[in-house]
Amino acid sequence: MSDNDQLTSKENIRRLVEGELPLDMIHEMVRMPAKDPDRFFKYLEVLQERVAWDDRILARISDHLYIVAKDGGERVVKCDCGHELGDYRINWKMNALLYCRRTQEEIGEVFTVHGPDHELVEVREFYCPGCQAQLGVEVVPIGYPFVFEVLPDLDAVHANGGRPLPDASPDWFDDHTAKQAAAWVSEVSA
Amino acid sequence: MEDDPIKFDKFQWRLFAAVNAARETSKYVSGSPAAVGMAELVDMLALPEGEVVAASAGLAGHIGSFPIMVRTMARNGCEDNPGIRDTDIWGCNDARAGCPHPTDMYTYLPVFVGDELVCWVAGANHVADSGHSICAGGVSMYSPTTYCDGLVYGPMVIGQRVGDTYVHHDPFLRMMAGRTRTGSLNILDEKMRLTGAVMLRERVLEIVEDFGLDYFKRGCREVLERERRAVSGRFQDWMMPGTYRTMMFRPIEYRELMASLYPQSAKNWITHHHHTMTITPEGRCDIDLTGTSSQDYHWQNAFEGPFKMGVTFSSIGFIGQTPLVNTSLSYVITYDRPEGSLVNPTREDVSAAFGNALGAMHGVLDARTWGFSSFLRGYLEESYLLEHDWELFGGEGIARQGHPWALGDFTFEGAEPRGPSPWRDGEAMTIGAGNPEADWGEVEEWEYVEPPLVTIARSFIPDFCAHGRHRGAIGVSLAQMVVDPGQFLTVNACGYAGSKMNAVAVGICGGYPHINSKTTFFHDTNAADRAARSQDLPSDHVQAHRMIDEGSLTVGRISDFGGHETPPVLVKHGDLICHAHHAGSAWGDPIDRRTQLVLEDVQKGWISEGVARDVYGVALTRDEHGAWHVDERGTEEARQGIRERRRTRAVSAREVYEEERARVLARDFPLEELGEMYRDSATYAGWREVYYDFWQLPADFAL
Numbered sequence: 001m002s003d004n005d006q007l008t009s010k011e012n013i014r015r016l017v018e019g020e021l022p023l024d025m026i027h028e029m030v031r032m033p034a035k036d037p038d039r040f041f042k043y044l045e046v047l048q049e050r051v052a053w054d055d056r057i058l059a060r061i062s063d064h065l066y067i068v069a070k071d072g073g074e075r076v077v078k079c080d081c082g083h084e085l086g087d088y089r090i091n092w093k094m095n096a097l098l099y100c101r102r103t104q105e106e107i108g109e110v111f112t113v114h115g116p117d118h119e120l121v122e123v124r125e126f127y128c129p130g131c132q133a134q135l136g137v138e139v140v141p142i143g144y145p146f147v148f149e150v151l152p153d154l155d156a157v158h159a160n161g162g163r164p165l166p167d168a169s170p171d172w173f174d175d176h177t178a179k180q181a182a183a184w185v186s187e188v189s190a
Numbered sequence: 191m192e193d194d195p196i197k198f199d200k201f202q203w204r205l206f207a208a209v210n211a212a213r214e215t216s217k218y219v220s221g222s223p224a225a226v227g228m229a230e231l232v233d234m235l236a237l238p239e240g241e242v243v244a245a246s247a248g249l250a251g252h253i254g255s256f257p258i259m260v261r262t263m264a265r266n267g268c269e270d271n272p273g274i275r276d277t278d279i280w281g282c283n284d285a286r287a288g289c290p291h292p293t294d295m296y297t298y299l300p301v302f303v304g305d306e307l308v309c310w311v312a313g314a315n316h317v318a319d320s321g322h323s324i325c326a327g328g329v330s331m332y333s334p335t336t337y338c339d340g341l342v343y344g345p346m347v348i349g350q351r352v353g354d355t356y357v358h359h360d361p362f363l364r365m366m367a368g369r370t371r372t373g374s375l376n377i378l379d380e381k382m383r384l385t386g387a388v389m390l391r392e393r394v395l396e397i398v399e400d401f402g403l404d405y406f407k408r409g410c411r412e413v414l415e416r417e418r419r420a421v422s423g424r425f426q427d428w429m430m431p432g433t434y435r436t437m438m439f440r441p442i443e444y445r446e447l448m449a450s451l452y453p454q455s456a457k458n459w460i461t462h463h464h465h466t467m468t469i470t471p472e473g474r475c476d477i478d479l480t481g482t483s484s485q486d487y488h489w490q491n492a493f494e495g496p497f498k499m500g501v502t503f504s505s506i507g508f509i510g511q512t513p514l515v516n517t518s519l520s521y522v523i524t525y526d527r528p529e530g531s532l533v534n535p536t537r538e539d540v541s542a543a544f545g546n547a548l549g550a551m552h553g554v555l556d557a558r559t560w561g562f563s564s565f566l567r568g569y570l571e572e573s574y575l576l577e578h579d580w581e582l583f584g585g586e587g588i589a590r591q592g593h594p595w596a597l598g599d600f601t602f603e604g605a606e607p608r609g610p611s612p613w614r615d616g617e618a619m620t621i622g623a624g625n626p627e628a629d630w631g632e633v634e635e636w637e638y639v640e641p642p643l644v645t646i647a648r649s650f651i652p653d654f655c656a657h658g659r660h661r662g663a664i665g666v667s668l669a670q671m672v673v674d675p676g677q678f679l680t681v682n683a684c685g686y687a688g689s690k691m692n693a694v695a696v697g698i699c700g701g702y703p704h705i706n707s708k709t710t711f712f713h714d715t716n717a718a719d720r721a722a723r724s725q726d727l728p729s730d731h732v733q734a735h736r737m738i739d740e741g742s743l744t745v746g747r748i749s750d751f752g753g754h755e756t757p758p759v760l761v762k763h764g765d766l767i768c769h770a771h772h773a774g775s776a777w778g779d780p781i782d783r784r785t786q787l788v789l790e791d792v793q794k795g796w797i798s799e800g801v802a803r804d805v806y807g808v809a810l811t812r813d814e815h816g817a818w819h820v821d822e823r824g825t826e827e828a829r830q831g832i833r834e835r836r837r838t839r840a841v842s843a844r845e846v847y848e849e850e851r852a853r854v855l856a857r858d859f860p861l862e863e864l865g866e867m868y869r870d871s872a873t874y875a876g877w878r879e880v881y882y883d884f885w886q887l888p889a890d891f892a893l
Contacts, residue, residue, distance in 0.1 A: 029571040043568030063699040097840035113654035117690040132833040134779040137697035145884035152432035156471035178883035
């Protein structure tokens with residue numbers, strides 16, 4: 001096993017994820033002439049071992065959120081607490097809890113010296129309905145669409161690593177958020 | 191090249207040594223602290239068509255803009271009129287031609303071997319002032335039209351080599367002296383840039399002599415191709431392919447200030463800057479800026495050169511760590527800049543005074559996304575949020591004896607915060623995008639050229655950071671007292687991080703985003719009297735307000751524009767100026783932060799006990815010796831309390847969606863300029879689709 005293989009062992013990746021890897025070892029990782037090509041899959045293994053459920057993790061999309069493969073063939077966003085936030089092609093924020101800070105006093109609770117002007121923006125905090133973890137923050141004007149921060153190309157990243165997903169299809173890399181919005185609006189109209 | 195890799199390696203390092211030696215030597219010709227003390231300059235070697243093959247450390251964003259300027263020369267027919275000759279000295283600072291902004295000046299030489307133009311060599315730096323009509327110091331955020339942009343020239347021949355001597359045309363130097371506020375410093379900087387270019391030309395001719403012309407030409411192109419492959423490989427191997435969205439907003443408040451003099455600018459704007467980035471599995475990064483607001487009569491118009499210079503600052507820092515800093519980045523990272531928008535202006539009369547600042551913040555949006563993307567791919571060691579938080583201030587005045595003078599202060603430009611990683615906090619004053627090493631410069635050196643601005647504090651501001659599992663860099667203060675300003679002195683501040691709205695709009699993984707900066711003027715104070723009595727002075731604006739409340743600091747009035755963008759403000763003896771900048775982004779949910787880290791922050795005085803409790807959910811106790819300790823049980827209860835509060839305060843996102851959709855349909859926005867922002871962005875087809883689809887607006891609905 002080479003020095004770089006040892007440095008990027010699964011145990012060290014686990015320590016990196018947990019914030020336990022010493023800084024000098026992280027610097028050594030930065031200085032490696034080439035990255036360990038199987039990192040993505042080691043990373044997924046480490047992440048899988050940290051959660052209490054069995055759905056297979058296909059990717060991580062936030063500190064607490066993963067895209068997992070369900071037995072029925074769906075790919076959904078799942079919090080590490082186990083709460084699911086729907087098809088990953090729909091912005092997960094649509095299915096989260098949301099608190100909007102709209103007064104200067106409310107904004108001042110989290111921007112503790114000076115912060116954005118409440119006349120210009122609201123501070124949106126998205127929480128997991130299951131564990132109330134703060135999953136995302138937006139500071140945007142009222143009337144701005146919820147920001148779909150990332151739609152990963154899951155099929156590509158798995159195929160690039162030599163482990164293509166069995167249900168690969170171009171439809172997986174397609175934003176479906178508007179479909180959710182349309183369904184809501186049509187329910188209200190009905 | 192493949193046959194003899196050692197020879198090629200020698201060739202590369204000869205180029206590296208040539209550009210860096212030019213920079214390190216020529217800076218001593220300058221008289222500006224920014225150049226001499228902080229090395230705010232760059233030397234470049236470029237192909238005849240403009241592609242930069244090698245750049246020195248420092249201000250390397252110019253590799254993005256220099257090629258645009260050379261292409262402008264070709265488009266303008268400079269080869270025919272005036273022609274390009276071996277003896278020419280060329281100069282340019284025109285943003286429309288490709289330079290970043292008028293305060294960034296280029297001096298460059300064509301290098302001929304025989305009759306063949308084989309490359310360009312260039313020196314570039316940010317001078318202290320370029321004669322903007324409203325804002326001194328080259329920090330022109332109050333700039334209604336291009337006719338306020340100040341001294342703009344070139345690309346043009348500004349001098350010649352006569353024998354072995356390089357001579358600037360005298361009318362050019364007189365123009366530089368007469369049309370800028372810091373003529374003598376600018377002429378020294380001009381000579382500094384020329385010195386670097388001349389040194390570099392001589393080294394290039396030696397390299398050609400040693401390696402042969404054919405090898406030089408092929409070698410330069412091989413450098414670009416190898417580094418293109420390296421950058422592309424990083425996108426392919428380090429990052430999660432996919433589509434990412436990010437954005438920022440910027441207020442511009444001209445309505446009252448411009449009303450009588452510039453009616454075309456007598457309005458307020460909120461500008462929208464939107465990025466849809468696609469990282470492809472093949473290792474490309476395509477960035478679509480559709481939705482970005484339209485050009486208009488204010489400072490934010492970023493022509494191609496300024497835009498590319500600004501974004502390149504970030505891409506070099508994050509993805510371009512190759513042996514030679516060069517233009518290979520732009521073969522991998524592409525920008526779709528909608529015509530007529532702020533990132534691709536088409537009007538001749540809009541200001542081009544400071545578009546590079548806008549470009550730099552666009553670069554921050556990209557680099558943050560790359561940091562996030564590396565995290566998703568599992569390369570956490572490469573993952574951090576790049577902040578690009580240059581805040582500058584300028585000023586002008588007439589000294590007591592009648593001598594006009596001006597200043598352009600780079601203190602906050604030399605050392606920026608590094609954003610957090612998924613495994614560590616952000617850190618103040620760590621990165622210098624303009625310098626090889628982060629450097630605020632020496633207080634004494636700044637005071638030497640700005641004698642009425644006496645530094646009374648450089649310090650951290652407690653609780654001034656974005657909060658998160660890994661908090662952002664603690665924001666820093668520069669507090670100054672005005673001492674004997676002469677007949678008059680005005681100071682105007684500017685910066686990249688935005689006023690009144692966060693520097694970027696989206697936080698990472700539940701952390702709060704990068705906070706806007708602020709400059710506050712306290713007028714007619716008793717500070718000079720307090721200083722004479724050796725009494726305390728405030729170290730930042732928070733402390734100043736506290737001292738005012740306590741009654742120890744008396745103040746006649748306060749100029750507070752809500753952020754760090756200020757028009758020129760008249761200051762007098764004893765006034766205080768407090769800059770509060772560089773409060774960086776956080777990563778993750780604050781209540782996931784390790785209690786030990788919160789404790790350490792409180793012990794250092796960076797975070798208050800109240801913020802530790804209310805934001806981080808960490809309960810602390812203090813023993814009889816004044817030492818802080820974590821109350822584990824109290825912490826558990828506090829964090830549970832925060833979760834409970836979140837549960838009771840929040841509603842379903844669907845409920846907010848329905849409420850805000852109703853407001854959009856009713857055009858019920860808190861400010862007129864917000865409605866205008868949405869109306870304008872929806873004139874761009876791609877963004878109209880995003881907006882109308884999300885809110886399910888009827889196709890015939892008019893925003």
